[in-house]
Amino acid sequence: MTSITSNPPKKSLLRAFTSLRHRNYRLYWSGQIISLLGSYMQSIGQVWLVLELTHSAWQLGLVGALQxxxxxxxxxxxxVFADRWPKRNVLLCTxxxxxIQALLLWVLIATDTxxxxxxxxxALLLGLTNSLGRPTGQAFVIEMVGREDLPNAVALNSMLxxxxRIVGPGLGGIIIAASGVPILFLLNGVSFLAVIVGLLLIKSHELHAQAPQVGSKSERKNTWxxxxxxxxxxxxxxxxLLLILVVGLVLLFGSNFNVLLPLFATDVLHIGATGFGFLSAATGVGALLAALWLAWNNRQPTIRRVLVSTLILGALxxxxxxxxxxxxxxxxxxxxxxxxxxxxxxAMTALQTAAPDHLRGRVMSVQILFFDGSLPLGYLLMGWLSGLFGPARAMLIGALLCLLITAAGWIWHKAKGMRFP
Incomplete structure (x- = not known):
């Protein structure tokens, strides 16, 4: 990454990678490339393993739910823990x-036990690990790059x-066909070494906006x-509050199209499995282009920009x-x-920017609860509506609800004259 300078040319494509000029973030991001690839490879391996053991769609759903x-x-x-302890140490532990969990799973499979x-x-233990690691990881980004490059860093994380998500399952499928399932879990376990080494090499004195650690006993608060x-x-x-509620509800009603795409392919567009594959791929391509655009733009978000984006989503x-x-x-x-x-x-960039340093982990945890928690509920809702009215009307209902929520958020925003603190 030596070609990325501290002041990349404004029109250069390198502008999309400007946050990589920070050594700490460069180490973390590079480690995530290998670690995420291993995790997405394991995801398809876990699905295949459950099918081999049970041949049950219910068991597939149950294992996914437990995670x-x-x-x-x-x-x-x-x-709470992300704000109480140094985030790098928390991430090292997670x-x-x-x-260890991935390697244990490999041993169990390799020994046929x-x-x-x-x-x-x-799956439950991995979910517990993620419940600590995800808010910590999100809150740690601003400490590595500072406020100025935060939009770029969040976009680069999304792009990665x-x-x-595109490469991992495909590569995992090839490895299963060539070598079987066990090797996927071994590779995933080894892949964590990349991000662990990156975290160990991070220089704490170069971090930005570190949350103050708890001092005397009189300053300590219990977990609750x-x-x-x-x-x-x-x-x-x-x-x-406006941002979390509006974005969480739009995700609930508008980001559940994946569960409807197979029905659109078969019942609405009549294009079969091949057409469904292209529809699914198109969503991934669009998401990747958005991440690249946001990374190149590196612009601080506002409530207005977020609301305009949700409005366009509903219309589309x-x-x-x-x-x-x-x-x-x-x-x-x-x-x-x-x-x-x-x-x-x-929205994630805005929340990280707005949150005080000592509360950032907790604000990110509320964001994860509303943003991520809305998705499985949305899948259930769209599945139910599709069963009642068909996929096209179900998606139309969800889209119209997104437009109503955005309109309500816009009115609230204008009435209060809200700005990020």
Whole structure:
């Protein structure tokens, strides 16, 4: 990365990678490339393993739920620990824990002693690890790059996630075909070494905006008091509350199109499995382009920009719901993927920027609860509406609700004249 200088040319493509000029973030991001690739490879390996053991769709859903549920119930407490301890140390512990879990799963498979209940426990433990690691990781970004480059760093994280989401499962499938499932879990376990080494090499004295650590015993708060302090801040800061509620609800009603795409492919557009594959790929391409655009732009978000993005998302989904043309639907769903990444990344950047240093982990944990927690509920809702009215009307209902929520947020924003603190 020596070609990235501290002042990249404004028109250069290198502008999209400007936050990599920070050594600490460069180490962390580079380690994440390998670690995320391993994690997404394992995700397909875990699905395949459950199918081999049970041949049950219900068991697939159950294992996935056991991994997701702890994030919803315990991420708030993860934010408390993120604010109480040095974030690099917390991340070292979570990454080491995840590595041990992956290697243990590999040993169980390689020795042919794996049983379904092992997967239940390890999925639950990984979910608990993520409930601590995710708010900590998000809150740690600003400490590595500072406020000026935060929009770029958040976008680069999103871009990396989108790329690995595309590459990881495909590579995992190739490895399963060539070598079997066990090697995926070994590779994932080893991949954590990259991010662990990166964290160990980070220089603490070069970090920005470090939250003050708890001092004397009289300053200490118990976990519940700390948790309430973070929730009270969100509740009593109108701009932060507006952003979390509006974006969380738009994600609930508008970011659940993935569950409807197979039905659009078969029942609405009549394009079969191949067409479904192109629809799915188009959303990923749109999301990746959005992340690149945000990284290149590196602009501080505002409430107005986030609301405009959610408004455009709702309008695009209305058009997709009523479109009966395959090529037009490809363009529209790619645009939906673009706008979903656009407003979500802007919202995360805005919340990290607005939150005080000593509360950032807890604010991020509330964001994870509302943003991530809305998605599985949205899948259930859209599945139910699709069963009642069909996929097109279900998506249209969700899109119209997004537009109503955005309009209400706009009125609230204008009435209060909200700005980020």
């Amino acid at each position: 997701a549920v702890p994030v919803l119930f315990f991420s708030l407490f993860g934010g 990454q080491l824990s995840a590595m 794996i049983q379904l209940w092992h997967l239940y426990i390890l 996630s989108q790329m690995m 008091q700390s948790l309430r302090e973070g929730v009270d801040y969100v509740w009593n800061t109108p701009a932060v 989904e209305v058009l997709f719901a009523v479109s009966g043309l395959y090529l037009l639907s490809i363009v529209l769903i790619a645009s939906v993927g673009f706008m979903e990444t656009d407003f979500a990344a802007q």
